[in-house]
Amino acid sequence: MSIPVKELQLISKIRGSVPGKGKDLDRGIGDDCSVFGRRGEGRWMVSTDMLVDNVHFNRSWHDPHLLGRKCIAVNLSDIAAMGGVPRFILISACLSEEITENWISSWYEGVQEIIAEHGCLLIGGDTVLGKEVNFSITVLGECIGENPIYRNGAQVGDGVFVSGELGSSAAGLELCRKLDGSMNIAGLPYLPFINAHLDPIPQVELGQILAKTGMVSAMQDISDGLATDLGHIVKESGVQARISETLLPVSTKLSEISNYLDVNILDLALRGGEDYQLVFTIKKEALDSFECSVDNLEIQNVTRIGTITGGSGVVLEDKEEQFSDISFSGYEHS
C-alpha cells in the first residue's frame, strides 16, 4: 500500500511548516527522533509511533504477547538509530469491544517484558474504548554525550554498513499471510523468519556501541526497507550511496524461502520492511580501524555493503555489474 495523498499532504504540510531547530531543540521533525534539552545539560531524544490494527499488525496471526513486545520494539529502534539510551515509555491504547481481557493482559505482559529487558520505565499513557485497535507509543531516550547520530552526516568516501540480515521480517510477513488460519507456528519451518516479523529485536545495544566509537557519520534504522531508509541518509546528507547486490547480508535460507513464497529475494532484501536493523556510514578516515574491529569481532553482526560517493540516490550494482537507482522503492506498511 502506498501512502495515500491525504497522509502525504499532511506530512508535507507539517514538514514545510516546522523548524528543524529551535530554543532547546537540536533536531526537530525529519530524523528517527527529535532531540531536545539545554546544551551542557543532559539532552533527551523523543519519538512516537502509532500502530493500527490491520495496518501494522494482524491479530489473526500476531500473538498478543509478541505484539506487545513489537509495539515497544519499533519505538526502541528509533532510539537505537540515534545511538541513545531508552529510558521512559508512554502508551496510549484504543481498544475495541472485541478485545478480550485475556488478550489485553497478554499484550501488556509483552509490553512489560521488553520494557524491563531494556531497563525502561512506563511513565504515562491513556486508554480509550473505540472501534479500531490503535496503540500510540512515545519513547524518551537519553543521549550518550552531547551529540546523537543523525541521518545527515554521511560524506563522500564513507563506508556503508548494515547490521544483521536483510529481508527476514518481510519473508516472515509473507509466510504469516500464506499460513493465515493455520498458525500453530511452533512446529513450522522457517520459524526464525516468522519470529523476525512477529518479535523483532531493536538494535539498542549495537546503536550505543557504534555511537561510542565516534566513527559513525550517519545512522538510521531499517523500518521501511534498505532502499528507502538508506535513501533517507543520502538525501539528508546530500550524497549518493553505491551498494553491491553481492554484499547484501541475507540468511542462507532466504533463497529457499523466496522460492517457496515465489517472491524475488532481492526485493525482500532491498524493499522488505520492519527488519529494525541499523544502516549506517563509517567515516572515511576510520574505515580501516572499524573494519579491523569487525574482523576481530569487537563489533559483531555488521556487514559493509558499499560506499558513499558524490551525487544523489541509492545505486545498486547487480551481479552482472549493471547499475540502477533504487532510491525510495521501499516498503510501506500493508
Place this chain on the structure above:
Amino acid sequence: MSIPVKELQLISKIRGSVPGKGKDLDRGIGDDCSVFGRRGEGRWMVSTDMLVDNVHFNRSWHDPHLLGRKCIAVNLSDIAAMGGVPRFILISACLSEEITENWISSWYEGVQEIIAEHGCLLIGGDTVLGKEVNFSITVLGECIGENPIYRNGAQVGDGVFVSGELGSSAAGLELCRKLDGSMNIAGLPYLPFINAHLDPIPQVELGQILAKTGMVSAMQDISDGLATDLGHIVKESGVQARISETLLPVSTKLSEISNYLDVNILDLALRGGEDYQLVFTIKKEALDSFECSVDNLEIQNVTRIGTITGGSGVVLEDKEEQFSDISFSGYEHS
C-alpha cells in the same frame, strides 16, 4: 459512558505494575504529567492524550479548525495543571478514507494556531490511514524551578479554589447534541457555552502564575468534572475536601440554559467534564495573602469554593446545609 471493564483492568494493571519514582524520574503515572530529568538540571514534564472520533469529538458539529485547537488544548491543560511551560508537541494522526483534504488542512491550521499562541514547537509524529480517526498527542513541558505542583500536597486547613466557571463546556456539549444537524453556530444564543466545549482555553498562564506564588499545595485540571478531579487531589493527598454549592462559580446564564436543556445545573457544575479550568489548594498559612491578591485582581478569575479537612472524599454542602459525598461521580467522555 462509564469506563469499560477492559480499560479499567488495563489501567489498574498498569498502575499496579509501575513505580511512581525512579532514576531521573520524579513522578510517574498518576498525575497530570510525569516529571523526569536530573536534579540540578532542567526538569521536564510529559503527558499524552488520545482523542478518538465519536468518543471525544463528533465531526458533524466540531469544526476541524476548532478540533485541531482542542486536540492540543487538552494536552496543554495537563502542563497548566502542574504549573509548567509547554514547549514541544508530537502528533500521531490516524486518518480514515472519508477525511477530505480540506478537513485535514483546516484541522492542521487549528493545530498550528494554538501551538504558536503558546510558543510551542511541533517536533515529531506519525501518520496512518486506518478506519477510525484517532489523534494521539504528546506534550513536553518545562518545570518552573525544581518543583512542579502535584496532586498530593493538599493539607488540612488549605483552601480549595477553582478558576473560571464550571459546567460551561458540558452545557455546550448538550447544546451541540440538541442542535445536531442544524449547526450554523454563528447566530446561536448560548454561543459562549458552545465555544467552551468546541474551543476550550487551557489555563497555561494562570497555572504558571499560581506556581510562582509558592502558595499552591496541590493542583489539577478539570477534565472529568470537579467532583472527580478534586476527588483525585484528596485521594492522592489523604484528606477530605468540603465545598459549598453556594460558592460554585457558574455563568449567570447557566441556570437559563439548564432549563432550556432540561438538565440539573448542579450536575453540570459538579459533573460536567472538559472545562479545562484548574482546581487547586492554597496552603493554610498563605490563605490571607492569596485572597488579598485575588481581591486586588493580581490573580484573576479564581474563586474559593471550600476547605481541606481531615477524612476522605469530596463532601458538598448544599443550599439546605445538608452534606453529601460526591467523590468520583464525574463525567466520562461520551
